[in-house]
Amino acid sequence: MGIAAVDMSEKNNKSNSPADNTKSEKKMTKYDLKMQRRQEEEKKAKKEKAIIKTGCILAVIICVCIAAWKFYDNYQEKHGPYITVGDHEIQKAEFDYYYYSSLNSFASTYGSYLSYFGLDTSKPLDQQQYSDTMTWDDYFQQQAVNQLKNVYALTDEANEKGFEYDASSDYDDMVTSIKSYAQQQGVSEDEYCKSVFGSDATLEGIKPYVEMSGLASAYYNDVKDNIEVTDDEINTYYDENKDNYDSVDYRVCKIEADMPEEETETETEAQTETAAESISETAAESTSETAMTETQTETESETMSAEESEAAAKAEEEAKEAAMAAAKAKADEMLSKIKDEASFEKVYNKYASDTTVDSLNTGKKKSSISPTDVANWLFDADRQAGDTTVIEDTANNAYYVVYFKDRYLDHIKTVDVRQILISADTSSSDAAETDETETTAAGETETAETESAEAQEQAKEDAKAAAKIKAEQILDDWKNGDATEDSFAELAKTYSDDTGSNTNGGLYEAVKEGQMVTNFNDWIFDASRKPGDTGIVESDYGYHIIYFVGDNKEEWYVNIKDTITSNKLNDYMSDLTADIEVKDSRHHVAYLHETEAATETTSDTAASTESAAASESAAETAASETETVAETTTETAETTAK
Structure with missing residues (x-):
């Protein structure tokens, strides 16, 4: 049994050997191998071509996307929200x-x-x-x-x-x-x-x-x-800020200290060099010429120079203190002689450093008074008429002898007016300018320039004359019509060249003295002026046809009202924009x-x-x-x- 089994196994192994299988397969020729390689190359080429095609498509897509994004970005930049x-x-x-x-x-x-x-x-x-x-x-x-x-x-x-x-x-x-x-x-x-x-x-x-x-x-x-601002609000604001609105009258005498002249840098250096040379010579005479001696000499020179500089600085400071003390003594002496305003005025010239300056100051606001210590003393709540003092001003090396006269609230009036501005149109004067021509003769050029300047000046005069005639005609038309404030306002809307007021009928409210140009100002603040008065004044702007409306509130009242109104507007705008x-x-x-x-x-x-x-x-x-x-x-x- 064992031998038979072995024989059968060997037979089976032989029947399944590779040699037997190979006999059943077709033998590959050179042609077959060549065709096989060609097919493989074709497949590889197709694959590479597909990859390249895909890459190109992707590249095109990317370029299109970039271009589209740039277009969108540029569009958004120009048309989108900034x-x-x-x-x-x-x-x-x-x-x-x-x-x-x-x-x-x-x-x-x-x-x-x-x-x-x-x-x-x-x-x-x-x-x-x-x-x-x-x-x-x-x-x-x-x-x-x-x-x-x-x-x-x-x-x-x-x-x-x-x-x-x-x-x-x-x-x-x-x-x-x-x-x-x-x-x-x-x-x-x-x-x-x-x-x-x-x-x-x-x-x-x-x-x-x-x-x-x-x-x-x-x-x-x-x-x-x-915006409403009540009288109570204005009066309360004034009570809390009197120093900003009150004025004072006072006399002051400035006594400047006779300060020593400061040595220039050149003089100081020369003195130092001289001292060093003197010390060096003395040291050289008393010691041998050795390196040690030279070093000692230099050290002594430096030491003495420093000591002299310190001494000079100390002496200068003492001189300044002495000068200020002398000025203080002079101010105290003057103060002791002041019993009233008349006595202040009597001794003023004897003590003032500059007698050409008037001692009397009237209607001065706190913000305009210098130095600050003088202003603070004058506006002290306990100040009484006839008070005097001496105030030191270290910044300017001086003392001030001050006499307090009065503190008060200015009752300066403001006025309401309407105006129609007829400007002198000189734009046509440009046409009068002669064209510049090239010429070799200096005389001809100067003549042309002179004629041009004269032509321009004549054009301006003609424009002013035309503006005056127009202004007089408008005022005559108003007088021949209803001659009321309302009719004047309508004419202002029609004819006035003042863009700051023509839409409002030419109205200016609470005008303060000095606010308008000189001729305008002088006319409206004339003591004889009364409501309903009209007139024409000339200025650099042209001709002003003026209608005097009447007096408004006093200047301090108007200023405080404007301030309160501004504060309320600040609050209003802050609240309005707070959540934006x-x-x-x-x-x-x-x-x-x-x-x-x-x-x-x-x-x-x-x-x-x-x-x-x-x-x-x-x-x-x-x-x-x-x-x-x-x-x-x-x-x-x-x-x-x-």
């Missing part, structure tokens, strides 16, 4: 309108004084510092943001309350102005707009901004006109993000600081910032109103 103010999306053109309006207003207000502010409008504003933390670009961005907040807050509330205002005339006036300036500069209206309001501005494009600003201004003025959030997701307005970072840093620092001193400082800073924001808000709204 920033958001509350619920309102602000485009770049609108932001630029307020940005450049602020810049142009600032440049127009300060003109040639811009350099004093460190501002050069011909250079990049983001490379010029407005403050330690802001560039001028940041500043005007801030102004633009504030104006946008105010304008949208005011217009939103105006619309909610059904306030109606036709702002089309505001835009029409703007168009007229732009066309005039564009013509003068020889450019199109849109080109002028771009130069003034930004690269995206057009005459039609700025229309909604102008009209919205006009609506905001009108509503702001309506709110202002409806400005978002800048695309980081166009740098100062907003710098402010946020500063706020976070301040918060972290405040949270980690536990000292009472730090807490007090933080409270003072917060109060200061609140006042600044209130002032900025009012200024911005007032600028918008203008």
Whole structure:
């Protein structure tokens, strides 16, 4: 059994051997191998081609996506929201309108004084510092943001309350102005707009901004006109702030100390060198010429020079103290001789350092009196007529002998007037200018320039004469008509060239003496002036047809009323804009993000600081910032109103 089993196993193994299987397979020829390799290469090529095709498609898709994103990004940059103010999306053109309006207003207000502010409008504003933390670009961005907040807050509330205002005339006036300036500069209206309001501005494009600003201004003025300020509020405010409104009369004598002349740096150096040379010579005579002796000599020279300098400084200080003591003794001596105002006046010339200065001062406000210690003494609540004192002024090395006469509230009147301004139009004088021609004869050039100047002067005189005739004709027409204040107001709306008052019938209320140009001022404050008086006065602006309405409240009363009104407007605008959030997701307005970072840093620092001193400082800073924001808000709204 065992042997038979072994034989069967070997047979089975032989029948399943590879040699037997190979015999059943077809033998591969060279041709077959070649075709196989070709098929494999074709498959590989197809695979590579598919990969390349897929890569190209993906590359095209990526390029299309990038192009689409860039197109979208550029579109959003130009047409999408530049920033958001509350619920309102602000485009770049609108932001630029307020940005450049602020810049142009600032440049127009300060003109040639811009350099004093460190501002050069011909250079990049983001490379010029407005403050330690802001560039001028940041500043005007801030102004633009504030104006946008105010304008949208005011217009939103105006619309909610059904306030109606036709702002089309505001835009029409703007168009007229732009066309005039564009013509003068020889450019199109849109080109002028771009130069003034930004690269995206057009005459039609700025229309909604102008009209919205006009609506905001009108509503702001309506709110202002409806603010009530009572007599009790005014009197209470005066009682709490008398020092700001009272005036004083007093006499003062300034006695300057006879201070020693300070040695110049050259004289001091010469004296030091002389002393050093003297010491060196003496040391050289008494010691041998050795290195040790030279070192000792130099040390002694330096030591003696320092001692002499210290002695000189001490002597100078003692001389100054002696001079101040002498001035004090002189002031005390004068004070002892003053019994009344007459005696003060009698001895004044004997003690005053400058007798050409009048000792009497009348109607002086506290803010105008220097030095501060003199002002504080005069405005002390316990001050009585006839009080005298001596006050030291270390800053100016002097003493003041002061005699108090009186403290009082000035009862200076203000007046209400209406005017119609007829300006002398000299624009036609440009036509009178002779064209510049090239000439080699100096005499001919001078003659041409002289004739041109004479022609311009004659044109101005003709324009003034025409303005005077027009003013007289308008006044005659008024006198021949109803001759009332209302009819005068209507003529002002029709004819007046004064844009500051013509929309309000030429009315100026609570005018203070000195507020208007000289001839205008002198006419309205003439002692004989009475309500209903009319007249024509000339100024550099042209001819003013004036209607005297009558006296208003006293100046102090008007000033306090204006202050209280301004404070109430500050509160109103602060409350109105308090919840308006400005978002800048695309980081166009740098100062907003710098402010946020500063706020976070301040918060972290405040949270980690536990000292009472730090807490007090933080409270003072917060109060200061609140006042600044209130002032900025009012200024911005007032600028918008203008």
